[in-house]
Amino acid sequence: MVSLVEQESLFANQQQSPLASRVRPRSLAEFVGQAHLLGPGKILRELIENDQVSSMIFWGPPGVGKTTLAEIIARQTQAKFLQFSAVNSGISQIKKIMKQAASDLSVGEKTIVFVDEIHRFNKAQQDAFLPYVERGSIVLIGATTENPSFEINSALLSRCKVFVLKALQTADVEQLLKNALANPAGFKGQVTIGDDEIRAIAEFANGDARSALNTLEMAVLNGDKQGDKVAVTMDDLKQLINQKFVLYDKSGEEHYNIISALHKSMRNSDPDAAIYWMSRMLEGGEDPLYIARRLVRFASEDIGLADTNALNVAVNVFQACQFLGMPECDVHLTEAVTYLSLAPKSNAIYKARLAAKKDVQETRDEPVPLQIRNAPTKLMKDLDYGKDYQYAHDTKDKLTTMQTLPDDLVGHTYYDPTDQGREGLFKKRLDYVKNWRQEHANDQTDHT
Numbered sequence: 001m002v003s004l005v006e007q008e009s010l011f012a013n014q015q016q017s018p019l020a021s022r023v024r025p026r027s028l029a030e031f032v033g034q035a036h037l038l039g040p041g042k043i044l045r046e047l048i049e050n051d052q053v054s055s056m057i058f059w060g061p062p063g064v065g066k067t068t069l070a071e072i073i074a075r076q077t078q079a080k081f082l083q084f085s086a087v088n089s090g091i092s093q094i095k096k097i098m099k100q101a102a103s104d105l106s107v108g109e110k111t112i113v114f115v116d117e118i119h120r121f122n123k124a125q126q127d128a129f130l131p132y133v134e135r136g137s138i139v140l141i142g143a144t145t146e147n148p149s150f151e152i153n154s155a156l157l158s159r160c161k162v163f164v165l166k167a168l169q170t171a172d173v174e175q176l177l178k179n180a181l182a183n184p185a186g187f188k189g190q191v192t193i194g195d196d197e198i199r200a201i202a203e204f205a206n207g208d209a210r211s212a213l214n215t216l217e218m219a220v221l222n223g224d225k226q227g228d229k230v231a232v233t234m235d236d237l238k239q240l241i242n243q244k245f246v247l248y249d250k251s252g253e254e255h256y257n258i259i260s261a262l263h264k265s266m267r268n269s270d271p272d273a274a275i276y277w278m279s280r281m282l283e284g285g286e287d288p289l290y291i292a293r294r295l296v297r298f299a300s301e302d303i304g305l306a307d308t309n310a311l312n313v314a315v316n317v318f319q320a321c322q323f324l325g326m327p328e329c330d331v332h333l334t335e336a337v338t339y340l341s342l343a344p345k346s347n348a349i350y351k352a353r354l355a356a357k358k359d360v361q362e363t364r365d366e367p368v369p370l371q372i373r374n375a376p377t378k379l380m381k382d383l384d385y386g387k388d389y390q391y392a393h394d395t396k397d398k399l400t401t402m403q404t405l406p407d408d409l410v411g412h413t414y415y416d417p418t419d420q421g422r423e424g425l426f427k428k429r430l431d432y433v434k435n436w437r438q439e440h441a442n443d444q445t446d447h448t
Contacts, residue, residue: 019217020210022185024068031072032179033065033172033209034165044163051077055133055140057118057148057157060165063208066143069165070114073141079110085117094128102137111138118142119151126153133159167207174202176209177216191220193232200234204241215240255286259294262337267302271341278337288329292318295336303340304349306421313339344421352415359412366406399433401440 025031028038028045037044047053053073058066074081082097101111113129115121132138133156140160144151148162168176177198180186201219205212219237223230258277265273281291292314299314317336321329375385390400403410417427 018214019180019186020213023180023183023213025065025072026075028072028076030179031065031068032176033168034069036166037163048073048076053077053112053139054161055138055159056161056163057142057144057152058163058165059144059146059148061145061167061207063205063210063212064165064168065209066165067114067116070112070141070143074112074114077110077112079112079139080104082111082113084113084115091125091128094125098128098132098138102132102135105137113138113140115140115142117144119144119146119148123153126156130156130159168205168209169207170199170202173205173207173209173212174198177201177212180213180216187220187230190228191223191230191232193219197232197234197237200237200241258284259291262291263294263298263302266298266337266341267345269341269345271338274337274341275334278333282326282330282333288321288326288333289318291333292321292336295333295340298340301350302345302347303343304346304423305426306344306346306418306423308422310340310343344423346418346420346423348415348417348423355412355414359409363408366408369403369406371402372404397436399436399440401437401443 028048031038036042039045058069060066070083071081073079080101082101084094097113101113104111115129118126129138129140130153133140140156142148142152142160148157152160181191181193182188197219201212201215204215215237218240219232220230222240223232223236258280262274262277262281265277278291282288296311296314296318299310303310313336317329317332320332323329324332370384371386371388371390373380373385375381380386388402390402392398392400405412415430417423417430419427
């Protein structure tokens with residue numbers, strides 16, 4: 001049994017600050033990951049080592065080192081480092097510090113201003129940085145998990161270089177964990193843990209270093225304490241890593257990335273990929289009705305008349321999702337995604353709509369031909385509304401030569417069917433209709 005004094009001694013460091021803060025890398029040599037930016041000869045490494053850093057935006061998922069990298073830059077370049085949080089900083093505070101930075105620059109002291117979650121600043125707050133960035137009074141480093149194209153003012157964005165930081169690989173996270181276990185500020189010599197356990201934590205972290213270090217710290221706190229050592233086993237970890245957090249923002253870019261992946265996987269007739277992306281959305285908390293609505297759209301946009309049952313399946317699954325909700329409706333969505341993936345594909349209906357829309361937008365509003373107008377009043381009849389109308393049901397072939405497009409659009413074709421699936425039947429029918437009309441173009445009889 002370990003005494004209270006021994007326990008307090010063992011975890012004295014841990015009580016000062018979180019492990020992730022204590023073992024934060026202080027130099028590029030200690031930094032793990034982002035080799036595409038920081039490897040030998042890579043652009044960001046060159047800028048940092050040559051002290052040529054200009055304003056930039058770090059864009060990437062949580063826990064990949066955005067804040068750490070900004071602090072390393074400030075330390076490496078010997079600049080004054082100021083950190084803002086977009087959550088609790090106002091315009092007056094920003095302007096006050098910007099003016100001080102401009103004053104410091106006049107005596108040769110450079111200031112790096114790091115703004116965490118810069119996407120949370122509104123337009124006015126972002127504009128407050130603009131003149132100081134433009135004059136070079138400060139070097140702005142913004143960190144964001146959201147797409148800068150959508151979240152950062154174009155004027156400010158145009159004056160910053162965007163660097164995309166990637167989620168850490170499992171091997172990178174394993175290295176970070178081993179570093180923390182060996183670091184004097186971490187658990188040097190205090191923890192016994194196997195490679196399998198380290199890998200389990202790394203995989204659970206899903207590319208997020210902070211999550212991995214927090215999990216390790218919690219595992220150590222709940223591990224088997226033996227004197228001045230702690231043993232962490234897989235059994236200790238099970239309760240900490242039994243529920244993986246899925247990286248998915250229902251209102252952010254990842255939402256649009258994954259629904260795009262689902263749509264394009266189905267279009268590419270890859271049911272396995274489609275089921276995977278759909279599952280990512282569901283596990284991330286997406287509304288099943290949103291997915292079901294997209295499937296209904298897909299059934300007409302990418303399948304159309306190639307499989308006339310596709311829309312029925314999609315609508316039926318949408319209704320099933322309404323009836324059941326999650327988690328029961330997940331199997332219905334899987335059924336629809338699989339069916340739509342394997343159905344024959346045609347975008348002829350989608351292209352027909354776009355072509356007609358283009359004519360509507362780019363040509364004058366053509367009058368409806370008189371022969372297909374209704375004539376409910378005597379005045380309308382006197383004006384030739386409905387004159388020479390040909391009723392298709394009165395003809396032998398149920399076809400007429402009557403013109404139904406406006407004069408200026410005669411000859412415009414919108415629907416061009418493919419040979420895929422059932423659409424081949426519609427193509428044959430359309431070819432027959434066109435040929436019939438050509439044969440009877442000069443025939444004025446009613447063909448009865």
